Amino acid sequence: MGHSAAIWDYKAAVEITKDWNGIDQAVLGNPQGASARVSLHGGQVTSWRNEHGEELLFTSSKAIFKPPKAMRGGIPICFPQFGNCGSLEQHGFARNKIWMVDDNPPPLHPNDSQGKAFIDLLLKPSEDDLKFWPHSFEFRLRVSLATNADLMLISRIRNVNGKPFSFSFAYHTYLSVSDISEIRIEGLETLDYLDNLCRRERFTEQGDAVTFEAEQVDRVYLGSPNVIAVLDHEKKRTYLIRKEGLPDAVVWNPWEKKSKSMVDFGDEEYKQMLCVDGAAIEKPITLKPGEEWTGRLQLSVVPSSFCSDQLHL
Incomplete structure (x- = not known):
């Protein structure tokens, strides 16, 4: 690369290119060679x-990359609802x-752009959108890649409506893992969760970690901590998920039977993926006219020698 981090030109580290469907995407780079891609289709x-x-996010080999369908993998943004209820898809x-590049966003904290x-x-509703969900909003999304390769997503949703509206939200994060049966999630123990496979009945997590054994898991953990760790024993690495403004955490793996029923997902691919989402689902967010909500997600990878006792640092 030839650039030292001190004189690295971060404007030059963002390139707008087209994907194979001709849709614009932003490619972010850092001086060490890490990268991230963001499609303007879905802000995904x-x-x-x-x-x-090494790719850290999972994408299905059978993913459909053509709008208007969201791609199976990466980090789709679920807004204004998570799941399947009401008249929305x-x-x-x-x-x-299709999102727009926002050339003049309102300022964020200087730390949100320094060294990244x-x-x-930017997403605003179309006339069609307003027929199905009659609320005017401005949704600003910043995706950044830091010098240490951390990935950060900051969503700001503003009500530009004359009346309040409510929404639920999730960063539907597909992590790439070596073998789902070797994975442990720490940080969710003792929490209550809604089980989407049991009509959203409420249970309490009994394990000292969340593990995966022979069946689909689809849960919304409530009031989850701001740091969750996903330990990949085989790869000897840990994903750290830090979140703000997102009280819930979704954990999903389709396992074998569900995998076979999804056209855009390989029959055996459940072994190499796990969704752990920062989310706001149980209590929808309500914005009065002019109010703004911010939800942040920061993804890091550390060696697995990193101990969960250090999560509070």
Whole structure:
């Protein structure tokens, strides 16, 4: 690369290119060689690679990359609903829309841009959207890649309506893992969760970690901590998920039977993926006219020697 981090030009570290469907995407880079890709279709992060070029997000080999369908993998954004209820399509419409590059976003905290390559995107409702969900909003999304390869997503949703509206939200994060049966999630023990496979009945997590054994898991953990760790024993690495403004955490793995029923998902691919989402689901967010909500997600990878006792640092 030839650039030292001190003189690294972060504007030059963002490139707008086209994907194979001719849709604009932003490619973010850092001096060490890590990268992230963000499609303007859905404002969806489609790739996050470390400095060795290893892909950290899962994308199905059978994913359908053509709008208006959201791609199976990466980090789709679920807004204004998570799940399937009411008149809207599953997980809302934000992940199926073409976003704009936002050249003049209102300022964020200086820390949100210092030493980071970033792209700002903007979604506003179309006339059609307003027929199905009659609320005017501005959804600003910043995706950034730091010098240490951390990936950060900051969503700001403003009510520009004359009346209040409510929404639920999730960053539907597909992590790439070596073998689902070797994975442990720490940080969710003792919490209550809603089980989507049991009509959203409420249970309490009994294990000292969440593990995966022979069946689908689809849960919303309530009031979850701001740091969750996903330990990949085989790869000797841990994903750290830090979140703000997102009280809930969704954990999903389709396992074998469900995998076979999804056209855009390989029959055996459940072994190499796990969704752990920062989310706001149980208590929808309500914005009065002029109010704004911010939800942040930061993804890091650390060696697994990193101990969960250090999560509070």
